[in-house]
Amino acid sequence: MNRLEVRHLCTSFVxxxxxxxxxxxxxxxxxxxxxxxxxxESGSGKSVTSLTLMRLLPRAxxxxxxxxxxxxxxxxxxxxxxxxxxxQMRALRGNExxxxxxxxxxxxxxxxxxxxxxxxxxxxxxxxxxAAARAQALRLLELVEIPAAxxxxxxYPHQMSGGMRQRVMIALAMACDPTLLIADEPTTALDVxxxxxxxxxxxxxxxxxGMSILLITHNLGVxxxxxxxxxxxxxxxxxxxxxxxxxxxxxxxxxxRGLLDCLPGKSHAxxxxxxxxxxxIRGQVSSPLAPPPGxxxxxxxxxxxxxxxxxxxxLVDTAPQRQARCVLVPAARDA
Amino acid sequence: xxxxxxxxPADGSPDVPLIEVRDLRRHFGTRDRPxxxxxxxxxxxxxxxxxxxxxESGSGKSTIGRTVLRLLDCTGGQVLYRGEDIAxxxxxxxxxxxSRLQIIFQDPYASLNPKMRIGAALGEALSTHGLHQGPxxxxxxxxxxxxxxxxxxxxxxxxxHEFSGGQRQRIGIARALAVEPEFxxxxxPLSALDVSIQAQVINLLADLRERLSLxxxxxxxxxxxxxxxxxxxxxLYLGRVMEIAPTAELFARPLHPxxxxxxxxxxxxxxxxxxxxxxxxxDIPSPVNPPSGCVFRTRCPLATDACAQDxxxxxxxxxxxxxxxxxxxxxxxxxx
Numbered sequence: 001m002n003r004l005e006v007r008h009l010c011t012s013f014v015x016x017x018x019x020x021x022x023x024x025x026x027x028x029x030x031x032x033x034x035x036x037x038x039x040x041e042s043g044s045g046k047s048v049t050s051l052t053l054m055r056l057l058p059r060a061x062x063x064x065x066x067x068x069x070x071x072x073x074x075x076x077x078x079x080x081x082x083x084x085x086x087x088q089m090r091a092l093r094g095n096e097x098x099x100x101x102x103x104x105x106x107x108x109x110x111x112x113x114x115x116x117x118x119x120x121x122x123x124x125x126x127x128x129x130x131a132a133a134r135a136q137a138l139r140l141l142e143l144v145e146i147p148a149a150x151x152x153x154x155x156y157p158h159q160m161s162g163g164m165r166q167r168v169m170i171a172l173a174m175a176c177d178p179t180l181l182i183a184d185e186p187t188t189a190l191d192v193x194x195x196x197x198x199x200x201x202x203x204x205x206x207x208x209x210g211m212s213i214l215l216i217t218h219n220l221g222v223x224x225x226x227x228x229x230x231x232x233x234x235x236x237x238x239x240x241x242x243x244x245x246x247x248x249x250x251x252x253x254x255x256x257r258g259l260l261d262c263l264p265g266k267s268h269a270x271x272x273x274x275x276x277x278x279x280x281i282r283g284q285v286s287s288p289l290a291p292p293p294g295x296x297x298x299x300x301x302x303x304x305x306x307x308x309x310x311x312x313x314x315l316v317d318t319a320p321q322r323q324a325r326c327v328l329v330p331a332a333r334d335a
Numbered sequence: 336x337x338x339x340x341x342x343x344p345a346d347g348s349p350d351v352p353l354i355e356v357r358d359l360r361r362h363f364g365t366r367d368r369p370x371x372x373x374x375x376x377x378x379x380x381x382x383x384x385x386x387x388x389x390x391e392s393g394s395g396k397s398t399i400g401r402t403v404l405r406l407l408d409c410t411g412g413q414v415l416y417r418g419e420d421i422a423x424x425x426x427x428x429x430x431x432x433x434s435r436l437q438i439i440f441q442d443p444y445a446s447l448n449p450k451m452r453i454g455a456a457l458g459e460a461l462s463t464h465g466l467h468q469g470p471x472x473x474x475x476x477x478x479x480x481x482x483x484x485x486x487x488x489x490x491x492x493x494x495x496h497e498f499s500g501g502q503r504q505r506i507g508i509a510r511a512l513a514v515e516p517e518f519x520x521x522x523x524p525l526s527a528l529d530v531s532i533q534a535q536v537i538n539l540l541a542d543l544r545e546r547l548s549l550x551x552x553x554x555x556x557x558x559x560x561x562x563x564x565x566x567x568x569x570x571l572y573l574g575r576v577m578e579i580a581p582t583a584e585l586f587a588r589p590l591h592p593x594x595x596x597x598x599x600x601x602x603x604x605x606x607x608x609x610x611x612x613x614x615x616x617x618d619i620p621s622p623v624n625p626p627s628g629c630v631f632r633t634r635c636p637l638a639t640d641a642c643a644q645d646x647x648x649x650x651x652x653x654x655x656x657x658x659x660x661x662x663x664x665x666x667x668x669x670x671x
Contacts, residue, residue, distance in 0.1 A: 041529035041530060041531060041532075042500075042529050147617070161618045161619075162392075163618055164618065191391035191392050191556065191619075192391070192556070192558075192597065192600040192601050193391060193596060193597065193600045193614060193615040193634075194391075194618070195600065195602075196599075196600040196602075196614035196615070197614045197615070197616075199602075200614055218529065218530065219602070220530070220604040221601065221602030221603055221604045222602050223604075224602060224603065224604050224605055224606040224608075225602050225603075225606065226602075244606045245606050245607070248604065248605060248606050248607075249607075258531065259530055259531060260604065262530060262531055262533070262534035263530065263534075263559065263604050264534070264537060264559045264560050264562065264563035264564075265558075265559030265562070265563075265603060265604060266604055266605075267563060274562075274563055276541075277538050277541070278534045278537055278538055278563065279534065280531070280534035280535045280537075280538055281531040281534070281535075282535070284499050284501060284502075284532065285499075300531075
C-alpha cells in the first residue's frame with residue numbers, strides 16, 4: 001500500500017523577473033512503512049516539494065500549485081493534501097503528518113523550555129490536560145534517547161547541542177504519532193557521528209511505529225543506507241526514480257551517473273591509488289528564469305545529442321519500478 | 336619521545352619542514368574558565384605536502400588554521416615557518432610574510448566585499464603586497480588569475496553577487512593565489528558547494544597545487560575529500576591530536592578508536608555495504624570542562640578506568656604513524 005502518492009505536482013512562483021517553475025510534473029510514491037528519498041542539489045526543487053505537500057509555502061508569494069497528493073490516513077481514507085480544506089489539513093498536520101527541518105534552532109521557540117513546547121503540541125492536538133501532557137512530553141524525550149530527560153525537559157533550546165535539538169524536533173514530530181514523517185535535510189547541520197545517531201534513531205522509530213518517511217537530502221551516502229526508493233531531482237523535475245540498490249548499481253540518467261562518479265569516495269576502490277582527476281559534471285545549473293529549451297541537463301551533459309535541445313524528454317518506465325527522463329535511456333518494451 | 340620526533344615528517348627527510356607547529360595552545364575566555372580550543376597540538380608540514388586536518392565541530396581545526404597564519408595569536412607553543420617562530424616576527428616582517436601564507440575560506444561570499452568588483456578585489460591584494468609594477472600590469476595579472484581558476488577576463492568587471500557559489504569559491508582561490516603564496520590554509524573550501532561543483536573545485540585545487548608547487552593545510556570534516564586530496568592526515572578531537580598517519584594507511588587501517596568511529600560513521604555511497612557500526616554515544620564534551628585523562632574516553636567504546644587518569648601522549652605505533660591512546664594492545668591487534 002502507498003501511504004502517499006504524488007501525481008504531476010507543479011509549484012510555480014510568479015516573481016518580478018518572471019515565472020519560476022520550482023517543481024514541475026513531479027510524481028512519486030511512498031510505501032506504508034517505507035522510506036522514499038528525494039535527492040538533488042541546491043535549486044533542484046526538493047525542499048519546495050516537501051513544503052508544497054505540507055502546504056507550508058508562504059502565502060504572500062504568488063504561488064501556483066497543481067497536481068495531486070493522495071494521502072491515505074490511518075483510518076484508510078484517501079485525501080488530497082493539495083485541496084483539503086485548511087481545518088482538516090491542520091488536523092492532519094497534528095495527527096498524521098509531521099515534519100523536521102535542517103536547522104532545529106530556527107524551528108524551536110527560544111523562550112520556552114523544550115518540555116513546554118512538546119506539551120503545548122500535545123495539549124493542542126491530543127487535547128491532553130497540563131499534567132498528562134507534561135508526563136507524555138517526558139516519555140517522548142526518553143523515546144528519542146535524550147539522557148537525563150527529566151532534567152533536560154526544563155532546559156531551553158540554546159542550552160542543548162545541535163544533535164540534542166534535532167532529537168527534540170523528532171520528539172515533537174513523534175508527539176502526533178505520525179504515519180508520515182517528512183525529514184528535510186535532517187542531519188545536514190550535524191557532525192557525522194551525531195548524524196549516525198539521528199539516522200539510527202529515525203530507523204528505530206520507523207520500525208516501532210510503521211511510519212513512512214520522506215527523506216530529503218543531498219547526501220548520497222545517507223540515501224544509500226537509509227532509503228528504500230529514490231527520486232533524483234534536477235531543475236524541478238524528477239530525472240530518475242528507482243529502488244535504492246538498482247539505482248546505485250546501475251544509474252540510468254547521465255545526471256545520476258555523474259553525481260555518483262564525481263564523489264571522491266567512489267573515485268577508487270579501497271587500496272587502489274587515487275586517480276589524478278575526479279570526474280566532474282561541467283558547468284552549473286541554469287537559471288530557473290531562463291531554462292534551456294529542451295532537457296534541463298543538456299547544457300552539462302557529456303552525452304547530449306542535437307535533439308536533446310528540442311523538447312523536455314518525458315519520464316518513462318525503463319524497467320519494472322524504474323523511470324528515467326532521458327532520450328538515451330530506452331523505454332521498457334512492455335511500457 | 337621528544338616533541339621534535341613527532342614533528343618530523345614521515346620519511347625522515349633532513350629538510351626543515353615548511354610549517355611546524357609545536358605544542359600549540361589557543362585558549363579563549365578568561366584565565367579562570369579557559370575554553371581550551373586547541374590544547375597542545377604538534378605536527379609538521381613538509382614542502383609540497385598537503386596535510387589534512389579532520390575532526391568534528393569544536394575539535395579546533397579552524398582555530399589551528401588561523402593560528403598557523405597568525406590571524407589569531409597562540410596562547411602557548413610555537414608556529415615555525417622555515418624554522419622561524421612567526422609569533423616573534425615584527426609587524427613589517429609579518430606583513431611581508433603574509434604574501435607567502437594565504438587562506439581560502441569556507442564561505443567566499445562572506446570574504447568578498449559586496450560593493451567591490453572582482454577585478455578591484457584581486458587588484459587590492461596585488462597592490463597591498465606591491466606586486467604590480469607599471470601601467471597595464473595589474474589588469475594583465477588579474478586576467479591571468481581569473482583564467483587560472485577557470486573564469487574569464489571579463490568577469491573582473493562583475494560584482495560578487497553575480498556569481499554562483501562555485502564561481503565565488505574560484506574567486507576566493509584566485510584571491511589567495513594573487514600574491515603567489517607557497518603555503519595555503521584551505522578551511523572547509525568545499526562544504527558550501529553542491530556535489531557536482533565540489534568535484535570541479537577539487538580538480539582545480541589539485542591542478543593548481545601541482546602547477547604552483549603549493550604546500551597545503553586542508554581543513555575538512557569530509558573524510559572522502561581528505562582521502563582524495565591529502566598526503567597525510569591529522570585527526571583532532573576536542574583540541575588534541577588523536578592520530579597522525581599517511582592517508583592511505585589511515586583509511587586502510589585506522590589505529591585510534593576515535594578515527595575508527597569517525598570512519599565508520601561516515602556513510603559510503605554504496606547500499607551493498609552492510610552498515611553494522613554502532614554509532615558513537617553522546618556529544619562532544621565542552622572544551623571549558625574537558626574530561627580528565629583522555630578527552631575521548633567519555634565516548635570511547637574501549638575506555639577503561641585508567642583512561643581517566645593520564646592524558647595519553649602521541650606515540651609512534653608503526654613507522655610514520657602516531658596515535659594517542661593507552662590501549663596499544665587493542666590498537667594494534669584489533670585494527671581491521
